[in-house]
Amino acid sequence: MRLSVLLADDADPDQLLGQPSYIFETSPGNYQIGILLDPEDAETRDRDLIDRVLQHMVAHNMIKADASGNNLVRYGRLPVGSNTKKRSTGTFSLRSLKCDLTHKYSLEDAAAMFGLDLATVRGAPAKPKSDIPKSTSIDHVESFKNLVNPDPAQRSYHDSLLKLSASMVAAGTHPGAVVNLLRSLMLAVKPEDEHEFNRWEQRFGHDLIRMVSTAEKFAPPPRETEPSQFSYKFAELLEATRNIKWLVKGLVPDDSMGMIFGASGTFKSFIALDMAMHIATGADWANKRTKTGPVYYVAAEGGAGIAKRIQAWHEIHGLAEPIDNITICTRPVLLSDENEIKLLRNDIEAMSEKPRLVVIDTLAQTFTGDENSSSDIGDYIRLINSEIRAPFGCSVIIIHHTGHAASERPRGSSAITANLDFILGVFRPDPQAMTARLMVSKQKDGDKAPDALFNLERFVLGRDEDGDELSSLVAKYSDITENALEGFKGTKYTPIIMKHLSEGVATADELVIMAQEIVQEDKAVVRQGIRRGLTALSRAGMINERAGIWGLAKT
Structure with missing residues (x-):
């Protein structure tokens, strides 16, 4: 036993993310949608999985549950006959809005048309979304061809716009950009015939916006961005440098x-x-x-x-x-x-x-x-x-x-x-x-x-x-400092001064602090020793001072 058709009752065709096998209008504004399933797909024989798919469709109001709770066996409609329910407009004749029985779909693709992720239904981790949405029906090229067909009477506005808008939004394109792009295409093929213009105008306006708005729930979540490194507050810049x-x-x-x-x-x-x-x-x-x-x-x-x-x-x-x-x-x-x-x-x-x-x-x-x-x-x-x-x-x-x-x-x-x-x-x-x-x-x-x-x-x-x-x-x-001090009669502070200045300039106070860590003597004694050392080295032309900053003399 296998499931041959995935059916949805009273579903909204505008919410589909693809092209089903058929759409029958069973009463004014009510539709039954069917998708033929591939007999080679093993999942169409998985009783437990099929039951879970149908239960998900019930939860989303796409199937009216039987009182017994058994949704596996469904009654399919045919596009013939009449709906005998009394209404002011009279008897409603069932009609086919779309019928293409040449394509067969896997259960996964069929469920995706109704917005169901089969991996989630199975209870397994969902597959990561691709940057390019998976097509579940005709290629996008066919949708574009049908939208701009040279013969206005042969154009498929509804299906083409539905497919293209859903794919673009699901791929992450901004909804406003989708509307603008598709409207630009439609303006390029605006029909002159009054009847065709009315059909075109209906899709150009509210219908297109509704299609895009419906598809927004399938848009990928916004990407988390790394904190900007382009700018700093002053305190941050000071700390960084x-x-x-x-x-x-x-x-x-x-x-x-x-x-x-x-x-x-x-x-x-x-x-x-x-x-x-x-x-x-x-x-x-x-x-x-x-x-x-x-x-x-x-x-x-x-x-x-x-x-x-x-x-x-x-x-x-x-x-x-x-x-x-x-x-x-x-x-x-x-x-x-x-x-x-x-x-x-x-x-x-x-x-x-x-x-x-x-x-x-x-x-x-x-x-x-x-x-x-x-x-x-x-x-x-x-x-x-x-x-x-x-x-x-x-x-x-x-x-x-x-x-x-x-x-x-x-x-x-x-x-x-x-x-x-x-x-x-x-x-x-x-x-x-x-x-x-x-x-x-x-x-x-x-x-x-x-x-x-x-x-x-x-x-x-x-x-x-x-x-x-x-x-x-x-x-x-x-070592320039060792060569310079060779034969020079100084104090124990002169090599300390030369060593420190060989690594960069310094003030007298900085030299005192550094020297005190080395000689471990009273600060006043160290200060006097540094002062004498600076004087001796300056007179010898080995170091010089500018605005209180000491450095090695250029040789």
Whole structure:
């Protein structure tokens, strides 16, 4: 035994979410609606499920329950004969408003036309709604064709509008937008014939609004939105910016875009690699605290050189086992190309842990545009920002060259400076010496840190197959304060002052507070010691003061 037709008595055709098999008007304004069921659907033989479906239809006033409560056996009408009930208008002849017996439906699709979710009826969790509503009858294209049929007499206003409005509202389209769109379509095919115009006008007005209003109950619930991050109250902004998060304290902000630039031969790549290796190992760099994390290094200028540099770095720092917290890309990727940068992003995503730092060495090898074009440079930086920095929440450092005439700034458009959070410049104080000085050229969210000095040490790795020596340079930080104090006769407070000022500027009161934590003496004694130390170091030209703020003298 199976259910062959899902019937509804006295149902409103305007509330259907699809095209039934037939609609018979059994009395004025009363209809019986039937949907032919697919005999191949096993659920049409599930007695318990069918009974629950019919009970739900009873609860929604779509079936008049028998006194016995047994709704399984239904009496179907035929579109012939007359309703003999006495009425002032006389005998009513039954008539067919729609009849298409060519389509068969699953029980699930048939129930959906009446607004019933079969999963809910079963007592199982409902299937998640699709972003595109499931069609339960003819394709939407057919509905549009029927609505705008060139022959006005052949147009199906009611069924087409009902189907389209229900689908659009169920998909989340605003009801007002649905009305406007469908009315625009109807205006495009407005008939001139008076009889057809009357039929068109009836659907154009109240009927369409009623269809859309009825479908609103099937609209998806509004999506919960995340709290807006576009704006802050002042107190929230103050709290958010109170403590800058650093990857390298005072030099490289966390989750930022920056650059290290320098002329050829200033050892900028060696210094960038040294920073990267310290972050990968969790060691302080240039006497500044770092956050430990994976590093992704784009060595676009070649793999052989970077391999020797990393090997030499391991040897000089006494590391027997290779660091596994750094990943090197030796492919010359073009990061100004959307497809290429997505390949790089995919490779970074394959890392077992998100990177803390991504180094791009160099801009020239990963950029195909005009360096002097603010548009080209801006697009390049924005692509890296959106495809690399933002998805991983990491800091990105781009290695770049200086111009031929201007060695104090990066080569190319001023858009480079405008679009970056920090810029570090590398210079050689003495062209004959193997030293380099790192200085802060731009620091958007913090004070400019004092310069840092690096010595370049040569390390012999071995010999190649021809017996030639294999070697590489390694950048090693040289403590400026220790060098400056060598041979200087001061007090126990002078190294404390120099150490603190090497990390940033400070007032005398801040130096007193910091020193008191170290020497554990009476505050008055510490204050006098700091005052004498500041005087001695200032006279020696090692530090200077401006508006009550002390800092290291530029050398």
